[in-house]
Amino acid sequence: MNYNWDWGVFFKSTGIGSEIYLDWFVTGLGWTIAIALTGWLIALALGSLLGVMRTVPNRWISGIATCYVEVFRNVPLLVQLFLWYFLVPDLLPEPLEMWFKQDLSPATSAFISVVVCLGLFTAARVCEQVRTGIQALPKGQLAAGYALGFRLPQIYRDVLLPQAFRIIIPPLTSEFLNIFKNSSVASLIGLMELLAQTKQTAEFSANLFEAFTLATLIYFTLNMSLMLLMRLVEKKVAVPGLISVGGK
Amino acid sequence: MISIQNVNKWYGDFQVLTDCSTEVKKGEVVVVCGPSGSGKSTLIKCVNALEPFQKGDIVVDGTSIADKNTNLPKLRSRVGMVFQHFELFPHLSITENLTIAQIKVLGRSKAEATEKGLALLERVGLKEHAHKHPGQLSGGQQQRVAIARALAMDPVVMLFDEPTSALDPEMVNEVLDVMVQLANEGMTMMCVTHEMGFARKVADRVIFMDAGRIVEDCPKEEFFGDINARSERAQQFLNKILQH
Numbered sequence: 140m141n142y143n144w145d146w147g148v149f150f151k152s153t154g155i156g157s158e159i160y161l162d163w164f165v166t167g168l169g170w171t172i173a174i175a176l177t178g179w180l181i182a183l184a185l186g187s188l189l190g191v192m193r194t195v196p197n198r199w200i201s202g203i204a205t206c207y208v209e210v211f212r213n214v215p216l217l218v219q220l221f222l223w224y225f226l227v228p229d230l231l232p233e234p235l236e237m238w239f240k241q242d243l244s245p246a247t248s249a250f251i252s253v254v255v256c257l258g259l260f261t262a263a264r265v266c267e268q269v270r271t272g273i274q275a276l277p278k279g280q281l282a283a284g285y286a287l288g289f290r291l292p293q294i295y296r297d298v299l300l301p302q303a304f305r306i307i308i309p310p311l312t313s314e315f316l317n318i319f320k321n322s323s324v325a326s327l328i329g330l331m332e333l334l335a336q337t338k339q340t341a342e343f344s345a346n347l348f349e350a351f352t353l354a355t356l357i358y359f360t361l362n363m364s365l366m367l368l369m370r371l372v373e374k375k376v377a378v379p380g381l382i383s384v385g386g387k
Numbered sequence: 388m389i390s391i392q393n394v395n396k397w398y399g400d401f402q403v404l405t406d407c408s409t410e411v412k413k414g415e416v417v418v419v420c421g422p423s424g425s426g427k428s429t430l431i432k433c434v435n436a437l438e439p440f441q442k443g444d445i446v447v448d449g450t451s452i453a454d455k456n457t458n459l460p461k462l463r464s465r466v467g468m469v470f471q472h473f474e475l476f477p478h479l480s481i482t483e484n485l486t487i488a489q490i491k492v493l494g495r496s497k498a499e500a501t502e503k504g505l506a507l508l509e510r511v512g513l514k515e516h517a518h519k520h521p522g523q524l525s526g527g528q529q530q531r532v533a534i535a536r537a538l539a540m541d542p543v544v545m546l547f548d549e550p551t552s553a554l555d556p557e558m559v560n561e562v563l564d565v566m567v568q569l570a571n572e573g574m575t576m577m578c579v580t581h582e583m584g585f586a587r588k589v590a591d592r593v594i595f596m597d598a599g600r601i602v603e604d605c606p607k608e609e610f611f612g613d614i615n616a617r618s619e620r621a622q623q624f625l626n627k628i629l630q631h
Contacts, residue, residue, distance in 0.1 A: 283474035288464025380522025
């Protein structure tokens with residue numbers, strides 16, 4: 140292979156203003172983190188609500204949550220993104236459609252689409268984990284809550300969810316990492332997050348290998364740090380004498 | 388205190404309780420026994436409406452459970468229940484286990500609830516474990532905490548659903564001792580248990596159930612007095628559990 144390696148490329152000028160290529164990666168990483176964290180907030184809030192809904196003793200409520208999960212889990216993420224970005228805005232009421240398409244900057248409207256898309260997609264997966272967490276608890280916990288005079292919402296808040304969330308921290312961590320990785324789909328609707336900046340660097344500088352190596356390292360380091368962070372959280376909330384943490 | 392009137396309960400087509408009727412008077416200790424699957428746990432869970440029933444009624448301290456307008460959470464907060472598997476809240480400390488319902492259901496202040504909880508913890512002999520979590524205690528200790536947790540609500544009656552069945556043999560007595568003490572203090576108690584020694588010591592009446600029916604319901608002296616006067620099914624049961 141005849142390839143001109145140049146690891147110094149990141150510090151070279153892009154030819155646009157005073158920017159160097161590394162600046163592009165920093166901006167891209169910023170977008171990636173913003174997309175993932177905002178999407179995660181939506182996923183965690185909505186997913187927890189849906190997970191609770193799936194376990195309540197009411198067929199209609201649990202049915203709605205089940206339908207949600209089946210729809211969002213069985214349609215490819217990219218298809219969902221294109222629906223949210225290209226189709227849904229056309230279905231909005233006229234003023235809202237104009238606002239989305241004309242008043243917002245292209246980056247902002249792409250950001251909104253991808254955050255909604257990732258949030259709702261991941262919510263279906265969080266929902267299933269919350270549901271399993273709740274169902275893994277002994278039936279007697281619910282009975283004990285009732286026997287003490289609690290109402291159902293109180294039992295969820297004070298008895299079931301604090302335990303369920305502790306149980307599902309490991310799978311929830313992988314979902315949290317997934318949303319960072321999945322955020323790269325944003326590059327396909329023109330949002331300049333990490334992957335898009337990498338592609339742009341590769342095209343501008345012709346240093347394809349360096350650009351993608353750096354991107355790989357950034358994704359890897361980011362997710363490794365998040366995993367370690369979540370492990371600390373898991374240790375922090377571990378219940379003495381109950382759940383073993385990190386293989387201990 | 389508890390009046391069970393012709394209670395019938397079905398799981399689908401299967402009838403688990405058939406025409407169960409009995410009374411538990413204030414201060415009375417009633418032991419419910421019978422083979423597994425006889426419906427005794429189901430019956431006791433009907434008393435605080437943890438299990439719904441389709442026909443009949445149960446009146447607890449003047450409140451009807453079958454009445455649609457009854458505030459069930461309020462009723463349950465006045466009926467203490469102790470479970471076979473303790474069901475302490477594992478993510479909360481012992482103190483929090485004792486106070487959470489006092490604070491959130493009865494509206495007591497944290498200070499008042501803690502004082503009450505710790506006094507009861509001392510009564511069941513576990514004061515030094517207040518800061519621990521349930522997972523750090525033995526089964527017998529957890530069950531004593533569970534009894535204290537129920538008592539903290541100032542119940543008018545206590546229900547025990549096989550409180551010693553999940554315990555190592557060595558730990559059975561520490562739990563029974565607490566229950567005997569409670570009975571001697573005049574607490575109204577309904578206990579599903581196979582501990583016939585306990586029944587002999589403190590029960591006023593013994594109920595024997597089989598196949599969802601109350602087969603025997605008589606004073607303790609009568610129940611243990613002349614085994615040959617018992618129903619055939621009760622005789623079989625007693626012969627098996629009193630043999631050793």
